[in-house]
Amino acid sequence: MPSEWKNISVLGDGAMGTVCALILADAGFDVTLWSNFPEQAADLQQHRENRRFLAGFKFPDNISVTADPAVALEKPDLIVSAIPCQFIRSVWKKLASFHHASTPVVAVSKGIEVETLMVSTQIIESVLNAGTQVAALSGPSIAPELAAKKPCTVVAAAADAELATRIQRAFSNDYFRVYTNDDVIGVEISGATKNVIALAAGIIDGIDAGCNAKAALLTRGVVEIARLGEALGAKASTFSGLAGVGDLVTTCISPVGRNRSAGEKIGRGMTAQEAIADTTSVIEGIATTHAVLKLAEKHGVDMPITRAVAAVLDQTASPREAISSLMTRELTNE
Incomplete structure (x- = not known):
């Protein structure tokens, strides 16, 4: 793993958020999985698996679960935003005051906001502090296949090549290969x-x-x-x-x-x-x-x-x- 990244928070308890947490935990990161719903967070923590969206895949010890934004955003070196597109704005407005501008965000949800016609990275950028780096991770990635560690290749897209490379290195392993790209809008429009x-x-x-x-x-x-x-x-x-x-x-x-x-x-x-x-x-x-x-x-x-x-x-x-x-x-x- 990149030596400068140790803690990663994943926001969103759906299938893709959960599988991202599993991949990153597999790489040795300390992962915090945040749910917007306290009852769901409690269920995830108690049963150590996502029985609702990705049943059958147990959480390793280096995944912790919380519904507290202050805990989730206290010390991550990277934030993975796995919040469904139409809810990104409302959820990030709730979280923005806890976010540190220096912490980059990578969006994994795909869509176009109906009211503004913005893609996921644009929505996040419009809510957060100016200067926050926001990237996208997208590609052919069916969550149950990923959780089962079947081979998968995707793209990390960022305007900043160094950020794209750091995300690439953080996620890549022997079953999940990440390429880099600087065409953020192209990657996001494709995914949506x-x-x-x-x-x-x-x-x-x-x-x-x-x-x-x-x-x-x-x-x-x-x-x-x-x-x-x-x-x-x-x-x-x-x-x-x-x-x-x-x-x-x-x-x-x-x-x-x-x-x-x-x-x-x-x-x-x-x-x-x-x-x-x-x-x-x-x-x-x-x-x-x-x-x-x-x-x-x-x-x-x-x-x-x-x-x-x-x-x-x-x-x-x-x-x-x-x-x-x-x-x-x-x-x-x-």
């Missing part, structure tokens, strides 16, 4: 928008539209994501990397992916709200869909797949009608 495409992939599964349809979705989905990202100043190469096509493929094919699974339920007849109620996890893609559309409209970017997903979520089109609308668009070059 792929959840929308994952909903579409699930809808395709739900109506049994076939493998050809899913292949077309993933291929054109990458184009759509890159189109938006480049309009926001991202690098084209980011979208063909781990944070882009890598994360998209994993999310769209994994049987346990939250967004794909929610899309499948919608394809089989559930409403978006029923799909949300049918899981204990946060389905970021549902809220993100409309945020992506607003962002695309703001920058004059055409996103027909995202528009079709929004129509299904809003129940202004059935899944088959949405697919038909995409298939019968004006013919053009690839």
Whole structure:
């Protein structure tokens, strides 16, 4: 581990926050896992596993659990923010007074805030002290697979190359490999928008539209994501990397992916709200869909797949009608 980092706090007790805590504890760091809910923190501490979001993986002795912000933010050398995107602002406002400006933050949650159209790192930067370094860690990373120590590769993105490298070294081990990148907005837009495409992939599964349809979705989905990202100043190469096509493929094919699974339920007849109620996890893609559309409209970017997903979520089109609308668009070059 980097000698200057000894204590790391993970904020958020969901599956990704928990698995980050496990990875970092595995590396020998003293890890504090913070929950916003005292009852959940007590359950985590008592049973030494996350029975709600990541059952079956016991906490080692170097993971402590708390619901007290003062304890969680007293002495970490790095903070991992695993708070779902739509709750980042409200939670960080609660925590900001305990945060030291010199302590860097790495965001692992993916999404776009509906009200502001900001990605996770931008939200955190807007709440915290000016000068706080904020990075993103993103890529194809299904939490249960990571907890089982199955091989996984992701990207640490930061404007400061040294911070990205330090995060890379802190997290990397023989089953979790981290690359670095300086394209923070590209990495974050990839992570947020792929959840929308994952909903579409699930809808395709739900109506049994076939493998050809899913292949077309993933291929054109990458184009759509890159189109938006480049309009926001991202690098084209980011979208063909781990944070882009890598994360998209994993999310769209994994049987346990939250967004794909929610899309499948919608394809089989559930409403978006029923799909949300049918899981204990946060389905970021549902809220993100409309945020992506607003962002695309703001920058004059055409996103027909995202528009079709929004129509299904809003129940202004059935899944088959949405697919038909995409298939019968004006013919053009690839």
